Amino acid sequence: MTTRRTFLLLAGTGLAAAAAGCREPAAPAAAALPDVVLADSTRGLLRLSATGEQELGSTALAGFDGAHVYARRDANLVQLDPASGATTRSTALGNGWLPRAVSTDGRACALGRTPADTRPTARARTPLLVTGPSGDREYDLPGVVEPDAFTSDGQGLFVLDWLPATGPDHYRVRLLDLTTGAVQPLFTRDKSPVPAGAEEEMRGEGRQAVLSADGKMLYTLYTHQPGHRHTRDLVSGRPGNAHAFVHVLHLIDRWAYCLDLPHPFGEGGIDGHALAASAGQIAVLDLNSGRLAFANASSLTVEKVVDVGQVAGGDAALVLAPDGRTMIGGGDTVTVLDANTKREAARWQMPLPVKGLALSRDGARLYLGDERSVIWLDAASGRRLGQIPVTGLRAVRHAL
Secondary structure: OOOOOOOOOOOHHHHHHHHOOOOOOOOOOOOOOOOOEEEEEOOEEEEEEOOEEEEEEOOOEEOOOOOOEEEEEOOEEEEEOOOOOOEEEEEEOOOOOEEEEEOOOOOOEEEEOOOOOOOOOOOOEEEEEEEEOOEEEEEEEEOEEEEEEEOOOOOEEEEEEEEOOOOOOEEEEEEEEOOOOOEEOOEOOOOOEOOOOOOOOEOOEEEEEEEOOOOOEEEEEEEOOOOOOOHHHHHHOOOOOOOEEEEEEEOOOOEEEEEEOOOOOOOOOHHHEEEEEEOOEEEEEEOOOOEEEEEEOOOOEEEEEEEOOOOOOOOOEEEEOOOOOEEEEEOOEEEEEOOOOOOEEEEEEOOOOOOOEEEOOOOOEEEEEEOOEEEEEEOOOOOEEEEEEOOOEEEEEEEO
């Protein structure tokens, strides 16, 4: 799995902006960044604030919600507070360890000897290191094992067990018991053990992962799953053939479930897909087909699919606002959907293709990136509030 994984106020001004067409809102001559922004770049993870730019480096890893960051500094593992940029902890671990997963409370970090990749290389065994409140412990696991996420209590680590170890091309999600060191199957949604031979084996790519609003669930969007069969298909004997789904991990109860997405989700390019979550809702965007699916977070079923129009090229970005509005980044526009009708309420033209969206914690500002800057808009009207240059920016991830 490669990437890990973000969240507006409908008023009459938004409708007015839509009526005005796609004119680019004017920016003030100069403005100080009002929030802390985390962004990916060619130089690694960046922390941007009113005081300037802080390079956290290519080894830095932010948690799923951006609230916690770990990075390697020479032979030390350091924990940083993204809000202040200060180092809050430093542990001597020796060279070669790379941060790979951060617990939701920020107290634990899992490290590996290899960087994250779409498909890891073959190896007979995998060393992992977990550092946390109980100290440091190293694990030597058979095969190709990649850390993914911690359980909420910090006693378990979800991992991707790649098969075959001699030439990895598919994987299954399993649980490493951090007390015993045993790797075992997950539970099903009804909290029953997965029967022998019924573990899901995936061949797709993990596009994006986000936490549920209450922090209990981790949603990961998978695309390109030809021939994939869910556990429920294997148990029942159904053939199964999902091209895209949201893999749901319950971080407390330790069960997994796959929320299937309808055709044609998953058939187009992976960069054209995006995932977002809010209280009670999961949304998945496919710019390749111009579709946006809304699923109920309790029943884990798709309830509505709307047409948002196709956007040629560019990376997909998606934000669900607390007031129910949906914001879509695609190409050089940000499209706002009405909270109730899910129809276009506003469209804001940008100077360059959008690279990532993030909403400020107070819901007042929408941040977005392009290839050379970070821009922030008034979240209600789309009015340009400010812009700062950022060399080599790849995507805005979080606003804190």
